[in-house]
Amino acid sequence: GAVVSQHPSRVICKSGTSVKIECRSLDFQATTMFWYRQFPKKSLMLMATSNEGSKATYEQGVEKDKFLINHASLTLSTLTVTSAHPEDSSFYICSARDTFYEQYFGPGTRLTVT
Amino acid sequence: GDSVTQMEGPVTLSEEAFLTINCTYTATGYPSLFWYVQYPGEGLQLLLKATKADDKGSNKGFEATYRKETTSFHLEKGSVQVSDSAVYFCALSRAGGTSYGKLTFGQGTILTVHP
Numbered sequence: 535g536a537v538v539s540q541h542p543s544r545v546i547c548k549s550g551t552s553v554k555i556e557c558r559s560l561d562f563q564a565t566t567m568f569w570y571r572q573f574p575k576k577s578l579m580l581m582a583t584s585n586e587g588s589k590a591t592y593e594q595g596v597e598k599d600k601f602l603i604n605h606a607s608l609t610l611s612t613l614t615v616t617s618a619h620p621e622d623s624s625f626y627i628c629s630a631r632d633t634f635y636e637q638y639f640g641p642g643t644r645l646t647v648t
Numbered sequence: 649g650d651s652v653t654q655m656e657g658p659v660t661l662s663e664e665a666f667l668t669i670n671c672t673y674t675a676t677g678y679p680s681l682f683w684y685v686q687y688p689g690e691g692l693q694l695l696l697k698a699t700k701a702d703d704k705g706s707n708k709g710f711e712a713t714y715r716k717e718t719t720s721f722h723l724e725k726g727s728v729q730v731s732d733s734a735v736y737f738c739a740l741s742r743a744g745g746t747s748y749g750k751l752t753f754g755q756g757t758i759l760t761v762h763p
Binding site: 538566568575576577578580583627629631635636637638639640641642 | 652684689690691692693694737749750751752753754755756
């Protein structure tokens, strides 16, 4: 089946620094990728929809200047958490949608901001 | 707005027991309904789906029927195995418009199956 990878799987950073998370579709092209945030014992919350070659669409309440999304190719989307703070610590998950509109999820990235 | 409610977990069962995880939804129109499974250390995987009322999705012995009259999509399996231990998410997706493809998830239900 289709595979989506995320890098890094875990990252620890200091407050005030920026962190970039990559999401790659390994064996298919994805014009659309989604970024989710998962809190402990909570559901996945959609943060933004990333379309290749255009600006991301952010969900209500998500700060676009804090969570920068770039989808420069059909196989790569990146999420940059700028000026990270402890409250940004979370599990970030991406998904990629193939041409049959099936979504495939990455394994997630655990971000810890100290 | 759209929402999905799953039964509270965790659910603990013995091997070969019958499993039901309840899921109800609130949405306008005719959403597609999904069950995803997340095994420890892995990403979410689509388990099954149904795109219209009365459809039954099935996979790996799991089943769920799209019940529009009760806005439900309960997950069932007749005989669980230890390898079914995972977190199960119910989700819905709008059929079209600007929300097309966006998934709204329930809170997840942790299932643990003991030998």
